[in-house]
Amino acid sequence: MAAAPTGPPSPAKGRPRSAAADRAILDATRAALAELGWGGLTMGHVAERAGVAKTTLYRRWPSRNELVVDAVADLFEDLEIVDLGSLQADIEAVVQRFAALLSRPETQAALLALFAEGTRDPLLRRRIREAIVDPQKELVRCGRARAQERGELPPDADEAAAREEVDLIFDTIAGTVEHRILVSGESVGEAWIHRFTTLLLAPLSGLSAGRPAQRP
Amino acid sequence: MAAAPTGPPSPAKGRPRSAAADRAILDATRAALAELGWGGLTMGHVAERAGVAKTTLYRRWPSRNELVVDAVADLFEDLEIVDLGSLQADIEAVVQRFAALLSRPETQAALLALFAEGTRDPLLRRRIREAIVDPQKELVRCGRARAQERGELPPDADEAAAREEVDLIFDTIAGTVEHRILVSGESVGEAWIHRFTTLLLAPLSGLSAGRPAQRP
DNA sequence: CATATACGCTACGGCTCGTAGCGTAAAGAG
DNA sequence: CTCTTTACGCTACGAGCCGTAGCGTATATG
Known part of the structure; x- marks a missing residue:
């Protein structure tokens, strides 16, 4: 249950989701959490640090809570x-x-x-x-x-x-x-x-x- | 140490701070916290519920954390x-x-x-x-x-x-x-x-x- | 090739923050 | 009573973040 908690990861159709992006996002979440604390954690920061568009975050996790649960x-x-x-x-x-x-x-x-x-x-x-x-x-x-x-x-x-x-x-x-x-x-x-x-x-x-x- | 943590409450000069406002704010903070949770707690809500201007909140407490500490x-x-x-x-x-x-x-x-x-x-x-x-x-x-x-x-x-x-x-x-x-x-x-x-x-x-x- | 999905980018309305300015209210000092 | 000082309510503001939509591009399958 590392990432992409919602639905099947990819039904083998179209471009697959980047596993590297998953890892980068989770790492960035933990890093931002350690550096900025919960109050300072924003989706924008995480996206930027992970080298990923903000929309990609929302494509995988519906809310910040879900993201942090997975990250931890x-x-x-x-x-x-x-x-x-x-x-x-x-x-x-x-x-x-x-x-x-x-x-x-x-x-x-x-x-x-x-x-x-x-x-x-x-x-x-x-x-x-x-x-x-x-x-x-x-x-x-x-x-x-x-x-x-x-x-x-x-x-x-x-x-x-x-x-x-x-x-x-x-x-x-x-x-x-x-x-x-x-x-x-x-x-x-x-x-x-x-x-x-x-x-x-x-x-x-x-x-x-x-x-x-x-x-x- | 109920409220107004910063400085002397009133050096007997000018209009004194309303103690009723203090109580209303602390009560409103706890109520809003119970109802909306930490994530939903906004200074605007607290001010409105307490029947107080938002600026009055900031006059007493520099940040949300300080306010909640006192409220609890x-x-x-x-x-x-x-x-x-x-x-x-x-x-x-x-x-x-x-x-x-x-x-x-x-x-x-x-x-x-x-x-x-x-x-x-x-x-x-x-x-x-x-x-x-x-x-x-x-x-x-x-x-x-x-x-x-x-x-x-x-x-x-x-x-x-x-x-x-x-x-x-x-x-x-x-x-x-x-x-x-x-x-x-x-x-x-x-x-x-x-x-x-x-x-x-x-x-x-x-x-x-x-x-x-x-x-x- | 066509199809389908993911991605990055930009832009948007809505909300909250914390501050500033102003006129008014309530206390003490003379 | 008048002057001074502080608190209050109100409005407005720039800034930041949220979560979403639209679009063109990239990468997979058949």
Whole structure:
């Protein structure tokens, strides 16, 4: 789902759309976002920077929101969880990467502005979640399944409950990373990576009883 | 710090600024924000809705960001921690209120858009933090001090560490509330209020050793 | 070749921004 | 009461961006 979200890319008839233009536009969008911020991002700027006519932009994306969603989602595209041999290491790698992406100013400005718009647009919220948040959760579940195969983790007693637990915890992580970076202006360092990883591992490995947390 | 952030309000010379206009403008800003969203918020709309000339807006606030910061901060103004007799109840009340405020669509759209702009503006970040986040933390510290007076909590061994712990935990809460509402589209229910409260209480009462968390 | 689509370019109406100018309203100083 | 000072409402303005339309050209298929 890199670009051209609407309809078939080209039904093999007439001049095909330039893939280079797609890439140039997405790159230009991210660059303009990092340089000018959301408020300073204009379709004219993006078009000029990409070396493309403004009309070409509108031919592909109906609105600025759609364009930015694709531009940011493009960053999260090549995802895979490497097998580092232990659940701890695998999960930590995912969190590390997620935090790194959320630490980029361009990602921050884009996501927050999109969330702000998403307040009034449920479909936009859904697109953001599907393109960016869900894949990260899937990575964690993947690493978890692998740990179960290794015997490092007992098999799930309740599959649905386990999924929900990952959802909850991951929301905590993502939210905290954003908030930490944006409100306090501090980046997410190694200490926090460990903290988040631990937060993820505690319920997964059935250690949540060790916490005084009480969830009805 | 309700309005007119720049300079003295009126050096008792000439016609004084209308306090009613201030209130009308802030109210109109919040209303327009809730109705039209950040993208649809224009100075003209706010002025018209407030029954005020556009020039009056610019006389008080240099930019839209400043205006919205004040409009939202105004929501968090009348803060006080009521003594409910137990630390658990006091803290829970603070979290409850904070979550409720963050659950309002107008607050969400405003804060997120402000954070997005804050990505490029450290001063804006600072203003947001001082006006909105810090007071909430202060409330928690207040309730904590009261609990110590009651003997419910032992006195601090390390004052600075205790402050930092509140910072960290509260960032987690605030970030999670935002994320939960905006990404997953779910509100923060009673279960989460309890979860957050527990998260706050655990380190405060020295129970953090019970968690498997390891913070270097 | 004809056909069909994409592209770049130019131009347009509409909207918003932030400012300037002007006459009027509301306070204090003499 | 008069003078001064500041706030207010109103109008108008240049600038910038939006999103669209029209047109000629470029690049694919048959």
